[in-house]
Amino acid sequence: MYRAPVEEIAHTLKKVAGLDNAIAQGRFGDLSDDLVDAILEEAGKFASTHVAPLLEIGDKHGTPLKDAEVTMPPGWKDVYQEWISSGWNALTGKEEFGGQGLPMMLAIATFEMWNSGSMAFGIGPTLTLGAIEALEAHATDDLKQTYLPKLVSGEWMGTMNLTEPQAGSDVGALRTRAERAEDGTYRIFGSKIFITYGEHDLTENIIHMVLARLPDAPAGTKGISLFLVPKFLVNADGSLGARNDVFCSGVEHKMGIHGSPTCTMIYGDGFAKGRDPGALGWLIGEENRGLACMFTMMNNARLAVGIQGVAVAEAAYQKSLAYAKERRQMRAPGWTGEGMSPIVEHPDVQRNLLTMKGLTGAARSIAYACAHALDMAKTGTGDDARHWADRANLLTPVAKAFSTDIGVDVASIGIQVHGGMGFIEETGAAQFLRDARIAPIYEGTNGIQAIDLVQRKLPLDGGEHIKAYIAELRAVAEAVTASNSADFGDTGERLQAGLDDLESTSVWLQQALAKGEISEAYAGATPYLRLFGLASGATYLAKGALGGENAGRTALARFFAENLLSETSALKDRVIHGAASLLGARSALAS
Amino acid sequence: MYRAPVEEIAHTLKKVAGLDNAIAQGRFGDLSDDLVDAILEEAGKFASTHVAPLLEIGDKHGTPLKDAEVTMPPGWKDVYQEWISSGWNALTGKEEFGGQGLPMMLAIATFEMWNSGSMAFGIGPTLTLGAIEALEAHATDDLKQTYLPKLVSGEWMGTMNLTEPQAGSDVGALRTRAERAEDGTYRIFGSKIFITYGEHDLTENIIHMVLARLPDAPAGTKGISLFLVPKFLVNADGSLGARNDVFCSGVEHKMGIHGSPTCTMIYGDGFAKGRDPGALGWLIGEENRGLACMFTMMNNARLAVGIQGVAVAEAAYQKSLAYAKERRQMRAPGWTGEGMSPIVEHPDVQRNLLTMKGLTGAARSIAYACAHALDMAKTGTGDDARHWADRANLLTPVAKAFSTDIGVDVASIGIQVHGGMGFIEETGAAQFLRDARIAPIYEGTNGIQAIDLVQRKLPLDGGEHIKAYIAELRAVAEAVTASNSADFGDTGERLQAGLDDLESTSVWLQQALAKGEISEAYAGATPYLRLFGLASGATYLAKGALGGENAGRTALARFFAENLLSETSALKDRVIHGAASLLGARSALAS
Incomplete structure (x- = not known):
């Protein structure tokens, strides 16, 4: 049964997504660190015991x-x-209508828990x-x-x-x-x-x-x-x-x-x-003017659907990890215990579980960072508000699509970890995949999100916003390198390589749009969004590891950077070199 | 409703997997090209109309x-x-027991059709x-x-x-x-x-x-x-x-x-x-000695499960393509027709459909090549029989795991192509994913297949067999380059790059095993198997394109080589550099 990862959620909110800074800046009135913890704790209990x-x-x-x-x-x-x-529904509502006026960051964190339930x-x-x-x-x-x-x-x-x-x-x-x-x-x-x-x-x-x-x-x-x-x-x-x-x-x-x-x-x-x-x-x-009104609903709904991807991934991961620690089959290399080893000891199963946990944490960070930007925009004025509104706009399609794609992937890996039991409905592993599969579709398919990212979000602030965002991520990579910690392995340089890929594809897509090569830009939209999610998610995981002493967090950030992040080079290649063979292959779809 | 792709199946059998050569060598008695076509045609009809x-x-x-x-x-x-x-059950049975004594290649081709149904x-x-x-x-x-x-x-x-x-x-x-x-x-x-x-x-x-x-x-x-x-x-x-x-x-x-x-x-x-x-x-x-007997059943069952992955992918592709040609939403870039364009005109949908078709064709080729090796081993003697038995052994885990993994992927993409309708059970797109999800699990999970490939198949013939196999694939890549056809784009060099990755990872894994680094080798097993599937599948698609005039086949082979194959560099990196951060991340799975 699901247990809300309250500590991990709190850490991501505070150290990765920016809640600590926002509170320090007085953005959230008298909201305190303790109150945040208390709310998350209570929400976690309700999600686990009731939902x-x-x-x-x-x-x-x-x-x-x-x-x-x-x-x-x-x-x-x-x-x-x-x-x-x-009072859970009233968390972010305005106080004049009976709401508690709390930040969207907290709402999204609790939404993760309800949806994991x-x-x-x-x-x-x-x-x-x-x-x-x-x-x-x-x-x-x-x-x-x-x-x-x-x-x-x-x-x-x-x-x-x-x-x-x-x-x-x-x-x-x-x-x-x-x-x-x-x-x-x-x-x-x-x-x-x-x-x-x-x-x-x-x-x-x-x-x-x-x-x-x-x-x-x-x-x-x-x-x-x-x-x-x-x-x-x-x-x-x-x-x-x-x-x-x-x-x-x-x-x-x-x-x-x-x-x-x-x-x-x-x-x-x-x-x-x-x-x-x-x-x-x-x-x-x-x-x-209804569409403009609808977008007010839809943008936040997109983030909220994104968090569904995170939520189901977290629940699937928890169930799989518990099973992998319980289930014994064969003897893993180096296993010195009695009899068969728990399958969590097998390297291939570890790869599955670490991939599940890494993708979940990366997607969570992106979604929380997006919620943070919404809160900052709401509590800011002038250029500051515009900056954060741009940030929320930039991250929304990634928070929606990357998270829901990995929700499906993680739920599917979860079935695999369960072996034959994963296909039996009573186990519950299969339901996660069946549930997760809608999230890449509703509130705008992930293909639509990817095109939105390329067409409307890359040009934000004349293309300067994405540049500044990547520069922020690079600062994290530099801090990893500067930490001189052997536990991070090659994380620092791996992050820089991933961010290089993000930067060069961003530039390439902007140039394609400028040249009117719309089909070419759209052809690369989906790989670009995934690249964006991997590179920023990997960086956020490292930021979280820098933000607090925890061997597990550092090890996971390193695993992500040294295993999962390598996909960015292939994705970059698809964006920059893939369009011609894609657009030229209409004949392959003749029948 | 499914229509058996009889022409594509026949082409893959004859020009890619080796049926033409085997018939020319007289391996299959009086089996003729015409009889093959007639059998496939009849099986296709039965699968479509009855199954x-x-x-x-x-x-x-x-x-x-x-x-x-x-x-x-x-x-x-x-x-x-x-x-x-x-008589469909009796296709490969011995004639003395009422069977038709036909090659496994034909059985596998017909099994694909029954399973697509x-x-x-x-x-x-x-x-x-x-x-x-x-x-x-x-x-x-x-x-x-x-x-x-x-x-x-x-x-x-x-x-x-x-x-x-x-x-x-x-x-x-x-x-x-x-x-x-x-x-x-x-x-x-x-x-x-x-x-x-x-x-x-x-x-x-x-x-x-x-x-x-x-x-x-x-x-x-x-x-x-x-x-x-x-x-x-x-x-x-x-x-x-x-x-x-x-x-x-x-x-x-x-x-x-x-x-x-x-x-x-x-x-x-x-x-x-x-x-x-x-x-x-x-x-x-x-x-x-029961396990040895069981392996007789299990090896062929693994290939037969592999073909299930191909089969469900083919059926999912057909349904998605039909929907994408029918369904109209928005105007694709460059669309000059009346009103909304069929969604097949949108580049992002084309990417989905081409990915589905490319992965399906690649997996089909590998499975048929495996069946061919079984037939050659059965009809050969001495070194020849041993060579082909090794080939069948080498390809079996790839035919099983790569095909069933892509079966899940393709079925999932198929849901996405259908948008909201994909999540509605009556549409049938969802069932393909629900059905496909068992195939990576039964007859030995795909993780087990990957370990089998690394542990038992790489060492075949003292490591010479995999070398010879890669050399054969390189000859196809060279033929693509030698064809000097602009339609192939960069296919020739892309194939060589993918085969470079296959070769260097094969060597690395063999060395790891030789050094007793078993955990390190097993940690890379799953990415290695996928790399193997992508590199050989891409090469087979190109071989098929060389084997007959067809613009669609060449375009698909190029799309695969220039879009999907780029993943091999990331997979190589995971095999060669990923083990340390994977095996060192046990602490991330503490809770």
Whole structure:
């Protein structure tokens, strides 16, 4: 069973991602080191004792739909209610709406724990958080007063409604209609698919954030507006009123995260009789500016999905390590104990476990660094705020895609460590892979993230931001070398080599874009993002090792630098020399 | 739905793996090019029209157990009966037992097709084939006459019973007992787990090949004997007699291949009343020499599992390519068509599809080359036979592990190409990953294969065999360069660089073994095996491109050489420089 790695999480937050500095700068008010520890400790307990037991139950029972109502798996509602009672949903909410106003870094750290316990549980509050952020940033005061207190507390949950059958990655292709009503509200008509937590019985009300198109809207992404559509209308006194005309018509049968209901939602199809047709909706932000509002939700959701990759990797690693210490087969070279050795003693199994742990730690560092940048941007002003906003923007696609890719990889290695038992569902190792496999897809596929990184993030601050970022990482590599510690082996020079690869590919891609070689740049996007993740993750692991005496941390940073990081040279080659043979091979896909 | 790539399979057999040469040498009697084509064509039809429709049914229905009897999924028995009626099970069997005596190359090619249709279906006959080979090589004439005709025809199926809870990779730890009876037969007592097709209703009888230990046997692997234990005893006239005391007590709930019953088998527990206790068994080969007999089955089973990796990769690729040509989202760079472009036009999707196709083709080539070596060894004598036996031994772990690793990778990429639809079970993309995930585990985990490659295969012929193999591959690279074809781009020099990496790591590992640095050598085993697979697979793809005019083949070989093959430098680095930081990082696994 999962045990939250509280010490490792705290160390990464403080020594790697920048929490110590931010507290020292007074960025987070009276937040103290002790309070951080106490919060993490409590969250860890809740995740281990309450959330983790939901994992298998959710997988087994799923979320059956009957008469447009979804029943969550046994025990889930109780845990959710206890979870919000303990204030976990309100961590980052504004204090005026009942939130605790704590940094995103802490929220992301706790999200890691909920998701390690159960990804299907963790994804629900992720979407509520997105709705809260969109409302905080763009809604009228009336809407804020009506909805935010209950969303912040978690008494109600939120959803994001983007996807339609013809509009997946291409949100501009959506067709859901919104019509203006005379009273300033709107009527929504259409259907959405793949709506996570679109319907469930965890909360009395569900607040849908829905992208739709006004009759006179321009085509494409510039004609999309964002609407708030509650499941139940809310009376002036805050009590629940009539059922709105939005219903769940189907729940997907998925490979994993069975405890998370993935719904088809029908808006304005007249299921709720006796009223004017259409689902009642309220505009968020301005008409036709819905995509900008949605990005407020989506950027943080991308980071939150990234942390799901870290979370499932951590859980898979823990289970595999425990198994490898217990299971005995054969005698490892040099084994002097009685009988067969635990398989953790076999070098090949050690490679698997170290790879799992290294990738998990690297991805965690990147995700936390991204959360840190969001906090710094929020607490800064002027150039400082802009710098940190750029940093958050730069790291978001990496935090999303690198973490979720390694989530799949690590879960798959975890099955391998278990041998035949890994393929048996009761063991639980297989579920991690089934659950993890969605994260590289939702909230923007990892291919989309990679293109976003190349197309929109490399040019930040005229290309200066990525330069400065790499320079910061190089300073860590130099500090490793300067430490003169034999335990680091070749870590310092390995990091510099990886950062050389990151720098030269960054320059190459920027030049390709400048020359209008768009296909060539996009062809290299996915290998570039992985290179970015490996090089920065390796550096963060070393930074963590420098940040505190711990033989294990140094050994892991060295293993990463001397084993996993060597992949960057191949990735660089793919970016810089791979495009011609890729773009020229369309004929190989003829049949 | 899967369509067998008959032309590609035939080309790989003939021009890459060596079938043309073997036929020209008269190795395969009167087997003609036309007959090969006809067999492949017919197998392809059967796989597409009969086997592939079983895929989803098997996944959905599984193989329920009731009162020790397993019911196969709807329709499976009919297809199996038609499959054996068409003679597909008898392809390689000896003619004296009703077989067609055809080469293993053809069997492996058809196994690829059955497994592309349904891995859960394909694995059953794989085990029957193993039983046939063990009996042909080691059984008494009486046993051969009694069992081989019906196993060759497929009227009965066979199983392999190795694993016990404490004896997985370490077969020497098994405890199942065999006691000598006065009439020369044996009584078997004990239980086995993870027995594929251990019980089912496809055939009237099931012939179990069971490893067990005699009371006076030495400990470990030198005290294991192999027994034939039929589900139903066979009367002198060939009719079925009494039910033997071997029963299925459980069927595993697995991540994938739900149509393949994975059984716990209980021997001699008295389920069959009114007889002496113990399951009746007949010795195969000599007492205490069972492991050697088992390896006869296991080597070919490893190749056959390897082809499962190829098979599921091919099926996943086909489904993804079809989806990518159909699905439209956004406008790819340079797209001049109406509206959104098919996603196959996006460079990042092309990278995914080309990676899928390239890895599949590379793995196919290696597996077929291994089958070819088996055929050459069988049809040769003296040094020639020894050379080809060495070649088969060298390639078997690569054919098993590289192919099944890429099977998982390719199936996972296939989900990604499908976007959100990939995670929905009805699409079928997810099932390929769930099915594929077992293949790196069973028949010896891929970690075991890698160690086998390093420990037992590199030293073949005093280390000369691997040298000669690399020299053969270099000749292909030289031919590519000599072709002076611009379409190949840098393929020739890229291949040489990959082969340089293969050569230097091979030498390094041999030296490590010679110095007694066993842990260091084992630490590099997995990256070495992948390097071996990439370098030889890339070379085979180029050989295939040289072997016939086809723009797509050349483009794919170039893509592989210029994109995927660059990984060899990182893998080489892991082998040669990675061991110290790996073996020194035990402290990172402390908690």
